[in-house]
Amino acid sequence: EAGVTQSPTHLIKTRGQQVTLRCSPISGHTSVYWYQQALGLGLQFLLWYDEGEERNRGNFPPRFSGRQFPNYSSELNVNALELEDSALYLCASSPGTVLSYNEQFFGPGTRLTVL
Amino acid sequence: QQPVQSPQAVILREGEDAVINCSSSKALYSVHWYRQKHGEAPVFLMILLKGGEQKGHDKISASFNEKKQQSSLYLTASQLSYSGTYFCGTAPSGGSYIPTFGRGTSLIVHP
Numbered sequence: 136e137a138g139v140t141q142s143p144t145h146l147i148k149t150r151g152q153q154v155t156l157r158c159s160p161i162s163g164h165t166s167v168y169w170y171q172q173a174l175g176l177g178l179q180f181l182l183w184y185d186e187g188e189e190r191n192r193g194n195f196p197p198r199f200s201g202r203q204f205p206n207y208s209s210e211l212n213v214n215a216l217e218l219e220d221s222a223l224y225l226c227a228s229s230p231g232t233v234l235s236y237n238e239q240f241f242g243p244g245t246r247l248t249v250l
Numbered sequence: 251q252q253p254v255q256s257p258q259a260v261i262l263r264e265g266e267d268a269v270i271n272c273s274s275s276k277a278l279y280s281v282h283w284y285r286q287k288h289g290e291a292p293v294f295l296m297i298l299l300k301g302g303e304q305k306g307h308d309k310i311s312a313s314f315n316e317k318k319q320q321s322s323l324y325l326t327a328s329q330l331s332y333s334g335t336y337f338c339g340t341a342p343s344g345g346s347y348i349p350t351f352g353r354g355t356s357l358i359v360h361p
Contacts, residue, residue, distance in 0.1 A: 139291075170351075177252065178292070178337060178351035191348055225291065238282075241291035 137162065139242035141226050147248045148216050156211040156245045160228030166190075167209040168229070168239060169201060173222040181224075184209055213247075221249045251275055253340045255352035262328050262359050270323040270355045272338030281314050281321040282339035282349045285332075292337060295323075325357070333359045 140159045148154050160167050169181040180193035184203035192199075198214040207228075213220060223246050227239035253274045260268050272281065280299050284292040296306070298314035298321060306312060309326040321340075325332055335356050339349030 168348075175353065177353040178339070180348055180350065183348060193348075238294035238297060239284075239292075240294070241284075243291050 139226055139228050139240050141224075141242040141245050143245060144243070145246045145248075147250065149250050150216055150218060152216050152249075153212065153214045154216060154247060156213075156224050156226075156247075157208065158211070158226030158228075158242060159208045160226075161230075161240055164228035164230050164240070165207055166229045167203055167207065168227045169209070169211050170225045170227065171195075171222045172225055172244070173219070178225065182211065216249045218249050221247060223247075252350055253338055253352040255336075255338055255355050257355060258353075259356040260358070262357070264330060264359055264361055265327050266359075268325045268328060268357060270325075270336050270338075270357070272321045272323070272340065272352055274319045274340045274342070276319065276340070276342040278314075278316060278319050278321075278340050279343045280341045280349070281312070282341070283312055283321075283323050284337045284339065284351075285334045286337065286354070287334040295336075328357075328359045330359050330361065333357055 142157045166185040168183050170178045182201050183191040187203050201211040203209045223244045225244045226242045229239050253272050256271045282297050283295040286292040312323045314321045335354040337351045337354045339351040341349045
């Protein structure tokens with residue numbers, strides 16, 4: 136069974152640019168979660184999508200947005216990039232909507248560097 | 251609000267035991283534990299849903315004290331493969347059930 140996949144693996148952008156990250160969940164999983172992992176800060180929750188709708192978002196500015204497609208894959212968009220957006224962006228999926236009952240399966244992440 | 255993990259780092263020799271603690275300022279519904287090896291994605295270890303529940307597999311177990319809003323991860327007779335960063339995620343009662351993760355505890359096991 137294929138795991139969660141993310142693309143691209145690495146990205147280098149400059150301040151002010153926009154970026155789109157992609158995630159494909161495990162087959163059969165309907166929920167997709169996005170996390171930001173900056174150095175020393177742990178996993179910061181960004182967004183949760185389920186059945187094509189945004190279910191919850193973390194404490195991040197509106198320039199972080201995303202969507203989920205009918206095939207449950209997801210995109211994370213970050214506009215007006217700032218230096219502090221440099222981080223590893225992790226996508227995770229789970230088989231159900233009640234997160235507390237389900238483990239999350241993480242993808243390998245996209246490393247974003249903003250210069 | 252981010253749970254607090256302690257200690258920040260642990261260095262062990264193979265065969266030694268370790269305890270990693272996770273504390274929250276909010277009443278908790280569940281606690282999630284993950285391990286992340288360097289350069290890899292976090293991997294699920296266990297979820298604890300009830301106060302006082304202890305779970306485990308192999309020589310890694312965890313407890314959840316609902317009253318104290320704390321969880322502890324126990325690594326017994328550590329192996330080299332246990333090295334990595336351990337994250338606890340806490341989901342508050344009455345909330346969205348999205349776990350908020352701590353900053354992690356780095357565990358290094360030496361031969």
